[in-house]
Amino acid sequence: xxxxxxxxxxxxxxxxxxxxxxxxxxxxxxxxxxxxxxxxxxxxxxxxxxxxxxxxxxxxxxxxxxxxxxxxxxxxxxxxxxxxxxxxxxxxxxxxxxxxxxxxxxxxxxxxxxxxxxxxxxxxxxxxxxxxxxxxxxxxxxxxxxxxxxxxxxxxxxxxxxxxxxxxxxxxxxxxxxxxxxxxxxxxxxxxxxxxxxxxxxxxxxxxxxxxxxxxxxxxxxxxxxxxxxxxxxxxxxxxxxxxxxxxxxxxxxxxxxxxxxxxxxxxxxxxxxxxxxxxxxxxxxxxxxxxxxxxxxxxxxxxxxxxxxxxxxxxxxxxxxxxxxxx
Amino acid sequence: xxxxxxxxxxxxxxxxxxxxxxxxxxxxxxxxxxxxxxxxxxxxxxxxxxxxxxxxxxxxxxxxxxxxxxxxxxxxxxxxxxxxxxxxxxxxxxxxxxxxxxxxxxxxxxxxxxxxxxxxxxxxxxxxxxxxxxxxxxxxxxxxxxxxxxxxxxxxxxxxxxxxxxxxxxxxxxxxxxxxxxxxxxxxxxxxxxxxxxxxxxxxxxxxxxxxxxxxxxxxxxxxxxxxxxxxxxxxxxxxxxxxxxxxxxxxxxxxxxxxxxxxxxx
Numbered sequence: 001x002x003x004x005x006x007x008x009x010x011x012x013x014x015x016x017x018x019x020x021x022x023x024x025x026x027x028x029x030x031x032x033x034x035x036x037x038x039x040x041x042x043x044x045x046x047x048x049x050x051x052x053x054x055x056x057x058x059x060x061x062x063x064x065x066x067x068x069x070x071x072x073x074x075x076x077x078x079x080x081x082x083x084x085x086x087x088x089x090x091x092x093x094x095x096x097x098x099x100x101x102x103x104x105x106x107x108x109x110x111x112x113x114x115x116x117x118x119x120x121x122x123x124x125x126x127x128x129x130x131x132x133x134x135x136x137x138x139x140x141x142x143x144x145x146x147x148x149x150x151x152x153x154x155x156x157x158x159x160x161x162x163x164x165x166x167x168x169x170x171x172x173x174x175x176x177x178x179x180x181x182x183x184x185x186x187x188x189x190x191x192x193x194x195x196x197x198x199x200x201x202x203x204x205x206x207x208x209x210x211x212x213x214x215x216x217x218x219x220x221x222x223x224x225x226x227x228x229x230x231x232x233x234x235x236x237x238x239x240x241x242x243x244x245x246x247x248x249x250x251x252x253x254x255x256x257x258x259x260x261x262x263x264x265x266x267x268x269x270x271x272x273x274x275x276x277x278x279x280x281x282x283x284x285x286x287x288x289x290x291x292x293x294x295x296x297x298x299x300x301x302x303x304x305x306x307x308x309x310x311x312x313x314x315x316x317x318x319x320x321x322x323x324x325x326x327x328x
Numbered sequence: 329x330x331x332x333x334x335x336x337x338x339x340x341x342x343x344x345x346x347x348x349x350x351x352x353x354x355x356x357x358x359x360x361x362x363x364x365x366x367x368x369x370x371x372x373x374x375x376x377x378x379x380x381x382x383x384x385x386x387x388x389x390x391x392x393x394x395x396x397x398x399x400x401x402x403x404x405x406x407x408x409x410x411x412x413x414x415x416x417x418x419x420x421x422x423x424x425x426x427x428x429x430x431x432x433x434x435x436x437x438x439x440x441x442x443x444x445x446x447x448x449x450x451x452x453x454x455x456x457x458x459x460x461x462x463x464x465x466x467x468x469x470x471x472x473x474x475x476x477x478x479x480x481x482x483x484x485x486x487x488x489x490x491x492x493x494x495x496x497x498x499x500x501x502x503x504x505x506x507x508x509x510x511x512x513x514x515x516x517x518x519x520x521x522x523x524x525x526x527x528x529x530x531x532x533x534x535x536x537x538x539x540x541x542x543x544x545x546x547x548x549x550x551x552x553x554x555x556x557x558x559x560x561x562x563x564x565x566x567x568x569x570x571x572x573x574x575x576x577x578x579x580x581x582x583x584x585x586x587x588x589x590x591x592x593x594x595x
Contacts, residue, residue, distance in 0.1 A: 013591070068420070068592050071424050072423060072424065073420045073423050073424060073590070073592045074590070074591075074592055075588050091423065093426045096424060096425055096426040097426050099424075100424075101420075101424050103420070106417050106418075106420065106421075108420075108421040108424075110338075112342075113338075117338075120334070121331075121334060121335075121338070122425075124330050124331040124333075124334040125331050125425050125426060125427045126425070126426060127330075127331070127426075
């Protein structure tokens with residue numbers, strides 16, 4: 001059995017419609033129209049031990065909702081899930097001792113206390129042996145380079161510093177499963193890179209199973225061999241990120257530069273789909289098997305000064321999945 | 329459990345940081361107490377100096393002063409934090425950790441109260457000594473003080489549970505801040521935090537003694553000032569304990585029901 005098993009998981013939120021204006025506010029005191037939003041519409045996937053899987057999707061696609069169900073914060077409306085054999089929303093103590101969730105947008109530290117107090121509280125909460133705690137804390141603070149900040153009140157830390165503290169707080173009890181919800185959100189390039197490096201090393205060394213959401217394709221490309229993409233509550237892709245474009249047929253891009261803008265304006269539709277035309281530069285999309293033939297034709301018949309063949313960028317494939325344009 | 333003891337120590341640390349807040353709260357008790365002194369003076373002079381509602385003027389003042397201070401001493405504030413946790417998703421960090429929310433909050437609360445209890449009780453002693461000196465009576469007996477201590481502990485826990493339940497409403501209601509104050513005003517009256525329940529008459533007063541609120545303020549004060557003595561103390565303690573037990577059950581029920589509805593907003 002896989003370490004994380006999700007079958008037919010669903011979450012529908014109920015909310016009341018509120019219209020603008022005093023009159024409708026008054027009206028809503030007596031009558032409220034109930035609306036339903038299906039945030040997660042029956043998803044299936046599984047993770048094996050030690051896997052580090054990216055969980056991508058546009059805003060509101062259901063990523064965070066899924067992670068919250070897998071960590072027992074939310075009760076699902078339907079379907080099943082097990083994490084290390086536990087049903088998360090039963091909120092068993094044994095389960096809580098063995099996993100962690102890190103939320104980039106929601107601090108789990110105590111804001112008025114220095115980080116080290118939050119860590120001590122976590123030590124007691126997770127019943128970690130003092131010597132063990134010292135050792136783990138020493139290692140983590142050294143790798144993340146935050147020894148000097150331990151006594152600073154959390155609310156005074158910068159976003160990047162705080163994120164490192166969040167990571168430490170959730171790793172003290174050596175969880176076997178970690179859910180990371182946008183751990184690099186709002187961080188600068190260098191901090192992002194450091195956190196990524198840390199996560200990669202940590203996963204490699206401890207064989208922790210990680211499910212990671214992020215809007216930074218870089219995070220996912222860097223860390224995860226496998227990516228699950230969710231859009232509008234349904235899983236639209238599960239596989240290697242690099243192979244995402246095979247979904248849209250095997251296509252290639254040809255970028256051609258001309259001497260003059262007039263030359264670039266001519267009709268090129270007989271060669272392939274024109275994706276963009278900017279100044280003297282035109283980008284065409286063609287079938288992979290036709291690349292050789294079309295390149296030859298372009299070079300022979302057109303006054304091209306520069307020529308470049310490339311794959312369709314992963315981001316575009318993802319964007320197509322997000323908007324539901326699965327086929328061209 | 330060590331984790332909850334640590335929460336207790338966090339509570340104590342917090343009070344140390346917010347001491348001024350507590351003293352301002354106590355100072356704000358002075359004004360209503362002065363009003364009450366004048367009010368009771370008027371009422372008692374009208375009665376020709378006899379007992380009213382089964383209490384002498386000195387006893388009534390001893391009650392009012394003690395109840396005012398005790399009410400402020402036991403005053404909660406964590407229901408706003410609970411509301412905040414529920415509304416803004418701060419509750420998630422407790423749900424995913426192997427710690428239970430109710431005992432955690434209880435220990436934080438007890439910790440905060442330990443920080444102010446000593447000074448509060450000193451103040452109460454001072455005020456009662458003042459009443460005693462003015463009327464040449466001793467408003468408090470040693471027995472009363474000794475019996476008061478367990479009822480005080482019970483009152484602390486009961487007060488916590490009542491407001492924990494009130495805080496749980498945040499799972500269902502979206503704008504709740506004003507409600508806490510409204511509930512607090514009703515509860516302070518029903519608990520005998522302003523005047524003894526006998527003022528409502530025998531029937532209503534008696535009925536109110538079946539509710540939990542009086543065991544959070546009025547009953548301990550009555551034990552302290554010697555209005556309730558002998559077997560009645562034991563009966564009261566049993567009621568207090570029974571209400572604590574029942575409120576634990578209600579709190580757990582509300583928590584289980586509410587935390588299923590919890591939306592974990594933000595992030």
